Amino acid sequence: MRTVVLPGSNLEEFLARLAVGHELIVPQKSGASISFAAYDPSSEVVVEYQRTLLPPKKFFLPPEEALFDFAPGEGFRQKPTSSERRILFGLHPCDIHGLRRLDQVFLEGYVDTYYQAQRDRTLIIGLSCLPDEMCFCNSMGTDLVTDHFDLFLTDLGDNYLVEIGSTEGNDLILDNEDLFAETSDILLRKYKVFLATRSNLFEQKLDTSGLSNILALEWDSSHWEETAKDCLACGRCSMTCPTCYCFTIFDEVNLDGASGSRCRRWTSCLYKNYALVAGGHNFRPSRGARLRQRIMHKHKDSVERHGISACVGCGRCQAHCAAGINFCQVLTSLRGESSESIVG
């Protein structure tokens, strides 16, 4: 992979230039949290941050969107999607892996054209980070990226080491060549030191070996209902998760009682009526069954279906849970329980 160097002092200028001809999205302060939002010259771009409240999925699978309009006699009209080129700047490795997971769901097999249109128009510029006590991406193997980005910037103090991941990414460099320099041996050494230092900073750990097998065996564990006693079924863990993609579909009818739009909106498997079906049967009536669903889907079902866990270790679910549910701890105690039962 070709690498170049962006002196830190040139970043501002680089972003300002990218904003010409692209819709540019950058991490910014919003109240007390960090949020991906549209860049304008007065934006204060935050380059050192832990995690945005909502992950970048909101740009590909919007929280609520109209899919098509309908009207008697006119049939269906699909909502047009913007084709303006867009750049998402500042995605951490976990969030880039999160997008890969969404791609597997929305682009492989049955293609979701709405998602595809958003994905096709977007370039990704990644940015390195340091973990806090909730991050466990290195346990999930998502602490580094080798593809699925156009450029990736690693902060090495005064300079960013820039990995180029696509020809379009390369074009961004060529168009702004005056801002970049060639890589030096010293920087490559600094890069290796950065990686080593970073991997020592993780406090939160998750042992994933055999995890999906263990989960399959612990289906009936009393742990689920026990943990779910605390769960508020608020859905915040799903909304903030970069790989939770469930949505509900409904019609929004106009006052003529005939025309309207078909829409979708994010939902969560933690909600009671998520598994409610016609006839009034609910196949996950208890909070324990629903919490189990969320964890099983991430760490077992996805492994079985896609060969890879759907959890990218970003830590959002546990960082934002008002009930203090820590998903790593839940998984660790399940593992503990199973090893005890083998010994016993």
Place this chain on the structure above:
Amino acid sequence: MKAKPRIGIYGLTSCAGDQLVLVNCEDELLTILEAVDLRSFVMAHSDNPEGELDVAFVEGAVTQESDLETLKDVRSRAQILIAIGTCAVWGGIPYLSGMGTPLSDHVQVDYAIPGCPIEKTQLLKAIASLLRGDLPLSLPHPVCLECTIRENNCLLQAGEICCGPLTAGGCNARCPSLNRACFGCRGASHDPNYVSARQILEKHGFSVNEVRQRLALFSGKAYEKEGTQVG
């Protein structure tokens, strides 16, 4: 639904705030009045022929004999009865004082639009669905969904008595988005975990009484049903 559904709008013991929301739909009112046959709406006109109805909207809690009579009469004449406002849906503030009960304690309620007052958008969507011949969709989520989508920091996590996780969504997280904890004015969500909420708040240092006062303010009925088990 037939060309012009016959509609009646009634108030029991209440502040009439929910009926006012309809009157305040200035831009849409003419369209609505063209689409429906408004039979009875004491707040808006004086000539109210009472008879068979396709849809009845009823506001307020049942606090006295005359409320019950009105409710039963309306129910017997209406195909679909819709409770509007948290008093009608949960008993609201009158329930807390031991004086009022929700409509569903007395008659079958086909659909509920909670809120204190109700949200104009939800009312209009409900009317539109009815005109199309559907029962309106019930909103499946608590306030936290909309609150999180608006990328608000969590006030409950920050140690405030926020009723968001216990409260029916649909207000677009009006209060938390203004940095005010949710008071629960839209009534209980589908799945309120009062026991956990109480434990969280007690950990944050609130007394049992403070917590009860806030959590049970608008949906005392749900609080008593779900929240009285010892956590």
